[in-house]
Amino acid sequence: MRPIELELGVIAQAAGSARLHIGATDVIVGVKVEVASPSPFAPTQGRLGVTVEFSPCASPVYQGRFGETYGEQIAAAIEASLAPSTRAGGAAAAAAAPANGGAAGASTSATATAAPTPSASGPSWGLDLGKLCISAGKTAWALYVDALVLNDDGNVVGAVSAATLAALVDTRIPKVEVTTDAAGEEEIELDDSPGAAWRLDVSRVPLVVTVAQVGSQCVVDLAAPEERCSSSALHVAVNRAGQVCGATSSGRAGVEASMLLAMTETAQRLAPGLWEQIMRFLQSPAR
Amino acid sequence: MEFVSPEGLRLDGRRPRELRRINCQLDVLSNADGSAIFEMGNTKVLAAVFGPHAVTRRSELREEGALVVCEYSMAAFSTGERRRRGKGDRRSTELSMVIRNTLEQAVITELLPRSQIDVYVQVLQADGGTRCAAINAAVLALAAAGVPLRDLVAGCAAGYLDGTALLDLNYTEDSGGGPDLCVALAPRLDSLYLVQMDNRLPVDTFQAVMELAREGCRTISGVMRAALLEHTQRLAVARGITAAV
C-alpha cells in the first residue's frame, strides 16, 4: 500500500475531523455531534449518519449531482461497517413490518422486539450506539460522519474508512447530565468544558479495505488508472482481530467463488496491521 | 447583544477596523490546473480551477471570449450547526452566480476565445464572509493557473453595528441583524466588481462603510499578492530559471 498521511483536527467547527492523503487521493472527514431524538426503531441508541460527497474540486466530472450515487454507495458501506443495526437492521425491520402488522394488527411492540437489540455489553463490533443515548426514547446524540473527497486517485473507500477511524478517535463528545425538574420534565445540561468531554470507543470499529481483481490477481490500494483496469472489486470490512464484519462487491464482471474467498482473505490479512499502524500513529507523542 | 465593547473591542477581540488573520496556500490539489486555500479567521475556502480548456457543451461556446463556469458548494461539516446541504440549493446557486459574475469581469476573457474555465469553490469552514473568501480563493486559484487577469481582485465585507463601522464580519456579527456590505475591488484599476448589501443603512454612513470595505480589499489584495509572488519565486527557483540567468 501507499503510505498514508494523516492530519487531525483540521475542521475547527467539527467535534472531530481528519484529513488523509493516500497517494494523491485526498479526503477530509468531519464528525459532528448533535442532540436529537432517537430513531423509533431503536429508542435506546444514538443516531448515526454517514455521507460521502465528491467535491467538484476533485474533477470537473463531479459537477452538479454527478457522483452522488457513488458517494451514497460508499456511505452505505462505511455506515454498515460502523454500526450493525442502522441501515441493514432498518431494512430488515421494515421488511418485517407488514408481516407482523398483518398478524397482530396494532401490536407495534412485535416489531420493536424483532428489531435487533444489542446485548448489554454493546454490539459485537462497530460503535456502541447505546452509549450515545442520553434519555431513552427522548434524546440521544446524533453522530454525523461527513466525508468530502477533494481528490480522487483511487482507493477512495479505503481512504474514507481510515479517515473516519481517525476522525472518530479525534471526536470529543460533551458530557451531559439529565435532571428531572418538579413537573417531571427532563432537562439536559451540557458541560462544555473540554476536560469533561469523553471519547468514543473505537476498538471495535472495522476498517473497510478494497480488494480488486486485476487480471487474475488480488490487488489492494489501486491508483486511479489501475482502478480503470480492474474488472471487479470487493469492499470488505475487517475488524482489528481480522474478522469479516461485512462486505459489498462492485464492478462490472462476475468473480469466481474461489477468487472471492481469496479476496476476503487478502483483506483479512491486511486490515489488522493497517488498524494497528493507524492507532499507533494516532497515539504516538510525535503527533 | 453588544457587538462592540466600550473599550472599542469586538467579540473576538479585534478592533473595528481590523481584519482577521489571513492565510493563503497555493497549488494544494494535484489534479487541478490551479488551486488555492484562502483562510480568514475560522473561514476556510478551497478553490480549484480547471482550464482554460475546450468547452464541454458546444451550445455554450462563445466565439468572442472564454466561458467561466462556477460552482459553489459547502461541506456538510463546514457550518456550526450541521445542515445537510444538497448540491445546488438556492443559496449555493445564488453564490455561484455572484462569483461567476465577478470572475467574468476579472478574467481577460477576450484572450481566450472559444474556451472554458471551470472554477469550483468548496467551503471547508464557514464563519462569516464566505462570499468574499470564495472570491479571494477563486482569484488566487485563477492566478495560480496562469489565467490572465485584469487585476488582483479581492473581496471584503464590512458592516455597521452598535453605531460603528466594522470590517470583515464573522458569523455572529453577520447574524447580528445589521447591514452587511460585500465588495470586490480591483485595487489598481480602482473599480468595483461587486457590491452587495442587505438591510438598510443611511447614505452618509454608507460612504464610511464602503470606504472601510475598500480599504479592506486593498489590504487583502496586498496579502494575496505577497503569497503569489512568493509562490512564483519558489517555482522559478525549483525550475532553475534564476540560476540560468
Next chain:
Amino acid sequence: MVGVFGPRQSEVKLGFTDTGRLNCEVRFTSFAAARLNKTELGALESSAAAALQQALEAAVQLDKFPKSVFDVSAVVLEGGGGDTGALVCGASLALADAGVEGLDLVPGCGVSKTAAGELLLDPSPEEAAAEEAGLVLAVMPQLNEVTLLSVRGRWADSELQAGLELALGGCGQLRASMRECLLAALAEPRMPA
C-alpha cells in the same frame, strides 16, 4: 414484478459507448414498505437498484448491444424477506423472457446466521430480523461466477465459507426452477403484443 424495456437507442448526450447500458429502477409499493418514511424509502430503493444493476450487469452481454440501453424497472409488491434475492431472480427472468442475450441466468438468494451460529437459507422476515449476520449472493451458476455479494455482520472464516456454499447451493436450486419456468413460458402460446 419486473419489466424490461429495450434495447433502445441511447440518449445522445451520454456520448458514445461501444457497449450497452443497463438502467435499473426499483420501487416499493406503499404497503410493502409501510413503516418507512420518504427518505428512508428513497435510500432503500436506490440501494436496491444499485444492487440489482450490479448483479445483472455482468450477466447481460452488453457488448452485443452497442449504443443501446435497457431499462429494468422492478416493483416490490410485498416485502417478505430476501427482497434483493427475489429482485435479482425476477429481473434475470424478465431479461431472459425479453430475449436479451445473457451469459447465464442470475439467481440470487440470502443466508442468515442466527445467534447460535446456525445458517439459514432464504430466511423469513422474522429470521432475518433476528439474525446476527447475513449475506446476499447472486451468481451465474453455470460459470460459477459471483456477480453480487453483500455481507453484513461478523463472520468467522469457516462460517463465511459455509454460508457462501449454502447460498451457492440455493442459487443452483433456484436456477433449475427458473429454467423450468422459462421453458414453460416458451411452450405457451404468446399473446400478440
Next chain:
Amino acid sequence: MAAAGAVAVKVRALVPGADVALIERVLNVHDAPSNTTFVCVGDEISTEGQEGFLRGHGTQVVDGKLVATVCGVVERVNKLIYVKTLNSRYNAEQGDVVVGRVADLAGKAWRVDLKSRQEAKLLLSAVHLPGGIQRRRNAEDELNMRSFFREGELISAEVQSVHADGSVALHTRSAKYGKLVCGQLLEVPPNLIKRQKQHFHTLEALGVELIIGCNGLVWVAPLRPDRLAAANAAAGGGAGSAGADEDEAAAAAPPPPPSRMQLEVVCRMANAIRVLTRLYMPVYPASIMATYEAAVEGEVALADMMEPGFLEAVVGQEAQRRSSAMQE
C-alpha cells in the same frame, strides 16, 4: 501499488506544503540571485530607461503604464516586454510532438484531448491509410474510423497547424506517430517541459521508450523492437486490444510480454518523472536520467521513490549541480 499480502503500511503525519518547504530549504529561495523580476497580477512593470516598448503576452497597458496580467517572470527581448507564466495550460505550436487521448469522433476527424486550451482535431486525411496508399478518403473510411483510433485510446501526434482562433490540427503522417499501448502515461505541467529537437527517446541500454509530449503528457513504455512495425500494423486496421492502458496490467497484452526487469525499469523511470513533477523541476532526458540513476545508486525501492527521504536527496543533488555550475 504493492502486491497483495504486503502488510507494511506507513502511517505518518500530513504536512501540508512539505514539498514546497523542502525546495525552499535546500535550494535557498531567498538567496537566489535577484536579477530576474517576478511580477504578480496587477503589478506595474518598470519601463524606465526604455524609449517605448512593445506590449507582449501577459501584460496590458493601464493609463500608459505596463501592468502584468499573470504571475511570472518578466522577460525582455529588445523592445518587447512579456511575462512568462510558470504554470498554465499547454499552448500549441506548430511542429510540437504531443501525446493525447482520443475524446470522440466528430465527422471526419477525431477530437483529441491534449490538456490544452482548446480542442485538437486529427483529420481523417491526416493519418496514413493501411499500407500507405495515397488516395482520397471516402465515406467508407469515415465509417471505419474506429478501426484506427477508438475513444479513450492514447496517440502520439505532431501539431500540423494552429488556427487563428486557437484550435489545433494534428497529423500522424509518420511511422513514429500513432497509437500507444502497453506503457504508462504521466501528467506533467507543460511549463516544465522544454521544447527540444528530439522528443522521442529510445534508451536501448535500459529497454525503455520515452515520449515527452510538449503538452505535458509523457509516455514511458518498455521498448519493443517491433514497435514501429507494430504501429504500422495497428494502423493497418483491426486493432485488437483497446481500452486497458497505462498500467502494469497491460503487460498481459499481446506480443512478447516485457520482462519483469523491463517493467521495473519503466516504473522507476515513471517514478523519476513523478518526483520531478512533484518538486516542480524541469522534465527533460538529462534530469530524468539523473533522478533515475540516483534511485538506482541509492538502491531506493520502487515504492520509496515518492518518500520524503528520496525527494530530499533529489533536491540536494540539484542544488549541488547548480552550485557547481555557478562556480564554472
